[in-house]
Amino acid sequence: MSSVTIPPPKSLESPISVPLKTLMGPGPSNAADRVLQATALPVIGHLHPEFLTVMDDVKAGVQYAFQTANPVTLALSATGHAAMDCVMNNMVERGDIVLIAENGIWGERAGDMASRHGGDVRKVTNPASVPFSLADIESALKANKPKMFFITHGESSTGVLQDLGGIGELCRRHECILAVDSVAALGGVPLNMDALLIDILYTGSQKVLGVPPGSAPISFGERAMARFRARKTPPASFYLDLEWLHTYWGCNPEKPARVYHHTGPVNTMYGLREGLALLAEEGLEKCWQRHKECAEKLHKGLDALGLELFVAEKSARLPTVTTVRVPDGLDWKAVVKYAMQTYKVEISGGLGPTANKVFRIGLMGQNATPEKVDLVLKVLKEGLESVGYKAKL
Numbered sequence: 001m002s003s004v005t006i007p008p009p010k011s012l013e014s015p016i017s018v019p020l021k022t023l024m025g026p027g028p029s030n031a032a033d034r035v036l037q038a039t040a041l042p043v044i045g046h047l048h049p050e051f052l053t054v055m056d057d058v059k060a061g062v063q064y065a066f067q068t069a070n071p072v073t074l075a076l077s078a079t080g081h082a083a084m085d086c087v088m089n090n091m092v093e094r095g096d097i098v099l100i101a102e103n104g105i106w107g108e109r110a111g112d113m114a115s116r117h118g119g120d121v122r123k124v125t126n127p128a129s130v131p132f133s134l135a136d137i138e139s140a141l142k143a144n145k146p147k148m149f150f151i152t153h154g155e156s157s158t159g160v161l162q163d164l165g166g167i168g169e170l171c172r173r174h175e176c177i178l179a180v181d182s183v184a185a186l187g188g189v190p191l192n193m194d195a196l197l198i199d200i201l202y203t204g205s206q207k208v209l210g211v212p213p214g215s216a217p218i219s220f221g222e223r224a225m226a227r228f229r230a231r232k233t234p235p236a237s238f239y240l241d242l243e244w245l246h247t248y249w250g251c252n253p254e255k256p257a258r259v260y261h262h263t264g265p266v267n268t269m270y271g272l273r274e275g276l277a278l279l280a281e282e283g284l285e286k287c288w289q290r291h292k293e294c295a296e297k298l299h300k301g302l303d304a305l306g307l308e309l310f311v312a313e314k315s316a317r318l319p320t321v322t323t324v325r326v327p328d329g330l331d332w333k334a335v336v337k338y339a340m341q342t343y344k345v346e347i348s349g350g351l352g353p354t355a356n357k358v359f360r361i362g363l364m365g366q367n368a369t370p371e372k373v374d375l376v377l378k379v380l381k382e383g384l385e386s387v388g389y390k391a392k393l
Contacts, residue, residue, distance in 0.1 A: 021340075022367070024376045025348035026156045026184065026321045028206035028213050029364040031271070035211055038274040039267045046264040054273050055249060055264070061276025062217040065209075065284070066201055067192040073219040074249035075272055076240070077265050080183040080204030083216035085113050086240040087179050087200055090220075090228050091148050094118030099146035099176070101125075101132050101162075104155035105352030106181055114150070117236060122146065128158045128353035129323075131316045134166045141174040147227070148177040154185025157351040159311050159323030159360065161189060168197025177224055183207060183216075187279060188291040188320035188364060199224040205268075208291070208320060210365030211275035214268045220246075275365075294368045295319035298361065301377040305384070305391045310358050320368075323350070323358040327389060332359060335383035345379045 023030050044051050055074075063073050076082050088110070092098055098119040100111045103126040111121045124140035126132055132151065141149065149171055153162050164180065171178040179200040182191060187208030193201045202218035205211035220228070220242065228242055235241045239262065246252050248261040279287060295317070299309060302324055310323035326332045332349055336359075339345045350358040361376055381391045 019344060021344045021346055022372070022375065023346045024362055024367060024372065025346040026351075026360045026362045027204070027364065029208070029210050029362060030366050031210050031212055031275070032278060032366050034278065035271045035274045038270040039212065041267065041270050043266055046266055047258065047260060051264070051266055051269070052250070052258065054266075054269055057273050058217075058269055058276060059249065059251070061273065061280060062219065064280055065187060065203075065217065065276060066219050067284075068194050068201070068219050068221070070193070070219045070221050071253070072221075072225055072242075072246045072251045074217075074245060074251060075205075075269065076216040076218055076245070077214075077262060077268070078216055079206075079213055080181075080202065080216050081109070082240065083183075083202035083204070083218050084110055084181060085237070086216075086218060086242070086245075087150070087202070088113045088117045088119065089235045089237045089240045090231075090242040091177060091179070091200070091224065092117040092119040093231060093233055095120055096148070097122060097144055097146040099124065099140055099144050099149045101137070101149070101151040103130060103132070103158065103160060104128055104152065104354075105157040106152040106155060106183075107150075108352065110150045110152075110181070129160060129311045129316075131160050131162045131313070134170065137167060138170050141170060141176065145174070146176050148179055150179045150181070153180050153182040153191070154189070154318045154320060156184035156318070156321045156360070158354055159309075159318050159321050159358070161185065161316055161318040163315070164191070164196050164198070168199075171199070172197060177227055179224075184321055185318060187284070187287055188368070189318075190288050193219060193221075205272050205275065208287070208364045208368075209272070209275040209279065211271045212268065214265060215272045217272075291319045291363060291368045294363045294370065294373050295322065297370060297373045298322055298363060298377070301373065305377070305381055310354065320362060320364045322361045322363070323354060324361065325358055326356070330384070330389055331387050332356070334387045335359070335380070338383035338386045339379045342382070343375075343379050345376060347376065347380060347383070
């Protein structure tokens with residue numbers, strides 16, 4: 001008698017079918033053909049010398065993208081959420097005071113993760129469309145005396161860009177670690193980790209880098225590593241344990257021989273390597289400028305349609321993710337549905353504090369071009385008119 005009681009699923013009898021869509025939401029973004037082709041290269045062992053070379057290339061590419069000389073720079077075999085959890089896993093011990101800047105969903109989730117690792121979470125909060133001033137931050141640092149301060153560089157749920165200037169100096173004056181989430185911003189706006197005195201920085205592969213989701217570049221400076229070495233207890237997560245990770249990545253001078261920690265996603269890292277290579281070939285300054293110019297073009301087009309941007313302060317608008325207020329009484333879901341069904345163009349709704357309040361339009365990586373801006377404006381105009389909105393344009 002057969003031990004197989006569940007038959008093969010009928011759905012697997014047909015080949016996989018995935019349509020080509022233009023991803024103009026907050027991420028993921030479309031990947032370049034070169035990146036996709038790299039992910040189809042032969043699978044090799046995760047400790048084979050050829051793959052170790054790929055890992056070294058990724059490390060160098062992340063150091064360039066972050067503008068850091070930190071030896072402990074690597075890419076997690078996981079998404080940006082895991083990078084956030086990696087920060088908390090390695091920096092937070094039970095009872096440690098952690099100060100979180102919250103003006104969107106990523107501050108909320110950072111606080112949640114820190115509390116799960118036993119942190120005493122304190123928050124400095126602002127409305128969803130408002131960035132933090134140095135005065136806001138200094139006041140909270142003085143009042144709470146945290147061991148770590150966490151802030152989001154590009155708050156993709158609200159479209160806010162946080163100016164990071166001066167925060168590193170404040171954190172050093174108050175003897176706390178500065179951790180920055182730049183998942184939605186890195187590559188699309190100027191950022192220099194070392195010059196800004198950022199102790200921990202991370203991003204995700206699927207935004208400006210234009211790489212399929214599944215890897216998260218992250219870097220730890222010496223102050224963060226000193227804090228890690230001073231831990232009294234081991235990190236709760238083995239998978240995100242920095243001691244194992246930086247040894248596997250060849251970043252540990254005390255253990256020059258790489259030690260098996262997990263089976264790295266070989267083909268995913270091929271793609272990340274090529275995404276970083278494309279960024280290096282274009283150059284950071286040109287990439288920053290391209291995203292700036294495309295965002296400005298988009299904002300002018302939205303204004304011509306009679307739409308209002310969610311973030312009032314121009315300097316606080318995130319170039320990579322623009323939030324647009326949904327006009328009163330308008331069925332935003334119908335507009336999003338029209339864009340996808342008619343053009344296979346993704347335009348997203350709000351998230352967290354902006355749910356049902358905004359459209360979110362992403363201009364990241366391969367999609368930050370004048371042609372894509374024209375396309376998304378055309379699609380949005382038609383979608384709005386399909387539900388009765390009288391666009392100016």
